Ligand SMILES: *[C@@H]1O[C@H](CO)[C@@H](O)[C@H](O)[C@H]1NC(C)=O
Ligand SMILES: *[C@@H]1O[C@H](CO)[C@@H](O)[C@H](O)[C@H]1NC(C)=O
Ligand SMILES: *[C@@H]1O[C@H](CO)[C@@H](O)[C@H](O)[C@H]1NC(C)=O
Ligand SMILES: *[C@@H]1O[C@H](CO)[C@@H](O)[C@H](O)[C@H]1NC(C)=O
């Protein structure tokens with residue numbers, strides 16, 4: 051489906067304000083890094099969270115033998131694989147073991163600059179050939195969680211939604227796949243970016259088939275001042291281009307929910323639970339051996355279209 055929305059290059063460039071394009075977070079991994087980096091104080095992410103109780107990050111991360119995505123190639127950095135098993139049960143001091151979830155999420159926390167102002171996150175995602183996900187479950191792959199942990203402002207997901215509904219679908223890519231994207235939605239084989247968790251209905255701003263063994267590249271522009279977001283996307287080695295207009299979405303709320311933290315990895319929800327009970331109720335099969343390839347995690351100041359990045363298509367006239 052074409053989203054009926056046109057943007058002129060001029061209107062895009064006016065959004066590039068002073069100080070934009072500068073890096074505000076660097077999570078791309080140097081070629082000589084080992085998995086021990088992720089358990090160490092040198093990790094760009096929190097070295098302790100969010101993991102199964104007796105598990106450490108060096109056990110969770112490996113380095114897949116694939117070509118890096120465009121977001122890594124430009125920096126000569128390398129992709130990672132994040133894995134979950136039956137033991138990936140996080141236990142928090144306040145809520146105890148979250149027995150119905152399986153989690154391994156790289157965490158960017160205590161960094162107010164990454165969750166305020168105007169910022170763009172970049173990341174690439176790819177299926178793991180050896181450790182496929184089970185798309186009958188919903189997975190959170192990247193999200194911004196409120197400071198009080200009671201809401202997610204935006205979430206990139208895959209799998210059949212736990213609630214059974216993709217909510218209000220604002221934009222999707224009806225790519226030339228067998229039966230159209232609807233078949234992929236039915237099986238949960240889609241990547242979808244949703245807005246504020248407690249919106250009613252929840253909004254799906256962008257949805258696309260999760261083609262296997264292909265890099266899916268995202269740019270997520272966030273205006274925390276005016277509560278808007280906009281999505282850029284591409285597959286393979288194609289540069290990112292706009293796939294949504296600038297869309298209103300609750301991004302920050304008011305204290306004490308403002309700021310918060312951003313997660314990248316795997317959070318596998320149970321089946322047969324609902325939005326309010328999924329930490330402890332619902333089903334998880336045993337014998338889980340699943341993974342996800344990720345790369346290119348980084349953030350910049352402002353909107354990327356005026357930045358002369360090789361991985362962003364500058365003259366994006368129409369939303370594809
Ligand atoms: C990787 O290479 C960089 C630059 O050459 C060096 O500073 C760093 O110590 C190396 N790291 C490891 C883990 O070898
Ligand atoms: C974690 O390790 C402790 C101490 O060895 C053990 O008592 C506990 O059962 C383990 N928890 C899990 C979830 O494996
Ligand atoms: C998506 O594509 C399928 C066939 O490929 C078609 O049947 C369906 O109508 C399309 N949906 C939209 C909304 O364009
Ligand atoms: C935005 O999110 C915050 C945090 O969950 C919430 O307190 C606030 O009511 C939300 N605002 C709207 C308009 O939904």
Ligand SMILES: *[C@@H]1O[C@H](CO)[C@@H](O)[C@H](O)[C@H]1NC(C)=O
Nearest residue numbers: 322323324325326327328331
């Ligand atoms: C969610 O599950 C809880 C516990 O099973 C139940 O009390 C509640 O009514 C359910 N809510 C919805 C909206 O189904």
Ligand SMILES: *[C@@H]1O[C@H](CO)[C@@H](O)[C@H](O)[C@H]1NC(C)=O
Nearest residue numbers: 184185186187321333334335
């Ligand atoms: C996928 O998940 C469903 C629901 O938990 C389960 O019934 C099924 O056995 C799982 N499939 C695989 C291949 O693990």
Ligand SMILES: *[C@@H]1O[C@H](CO)[C@@H](O)[C@H](O)[C@H]1NC(C)=O
Nearest residue numbers: 124356357358359360361364
């Ligand atoms: C954009 O970047 C390319 C190299 O990546 C460079 O050749 C060109 O001069 C740059 N253009 C501007 C306007 O900075």
